[in-house]
Amino acid sequence: MVSGRYFWMLVATSLVLAAVPARSETIQVTISKLVFSPAAIHAKVGDMVEWINKDSLVHTATVRDGWEVMIPAKKEGTLILREAGEFEYYCRFHPNMKGSIAVTAP
């Protein structure tokens, strides 16, 4: 049985943990046969997106008039999300490849 003192310690610990901002996460997007998967992801400011390219082709994740990540063949490309918003991106070399990231404030 948990004594009263221990119970309050647990409560206090939980409160402290809840007060600490959620840690940033890494969200993975796989590229295979010219498709971003999952095509739509949700993230928070501070999270990292990692594109894992399984194709033998070079791809990019490009936002028109915005950021661009080069993703070499059979390698990874990463981006840390710095601002909130809805970002539609595509591959500049293969414009049929499309994806989106919905970024919310942390």
Added chain:
Amino acid sequence: MSIRLIAIALCFFGGVSLVQAADKPTDPQIAHIAYTAGVIDIEVAKLAIEKSKNQAVIDFAQTMVRDHEAVNVQALDLVKKLNVTPEDNDTSKALSQAATEERTKLAKLDGAAFDKAYVENEVAYHKQVNGALETLLIPSASNAELKSLLETGLKLFQGHQQHAEHVAAELK
């Protein structure tokens, strides 16, 4: 590109296969055709990178070099793994001959005339190669890995065709 020659060669294959199924291209021939088709597009793209002043045309040509070189590396790796020696054939010969004629024609053009001719040729060429992949090469391929590489290639080249059509529309 003068596509007629390729069409004739492909019709030849198609015609023969109607008579005798065994006459469809073999895997070593398919590998040769696919590789040759890639080399042709790389060579003409290099000419475009050298001659064109239009950024959209240059970007497109650079993608052609990058992608077709990557696919051809994969094709070479695969034939090595399968211990297959690509085999020259009438379709490959017809493709190469038509390509040489087209490059000679393009080399004489400059500026906007070159850009237009190059990009329109790219649309026609990819359309032709994609048609051959869909109706002849993919159905004829017997090795599963070769078939899969051709299928991925088709998807990629359909994208190239659309990309070329988009650039062609921008040039008008």
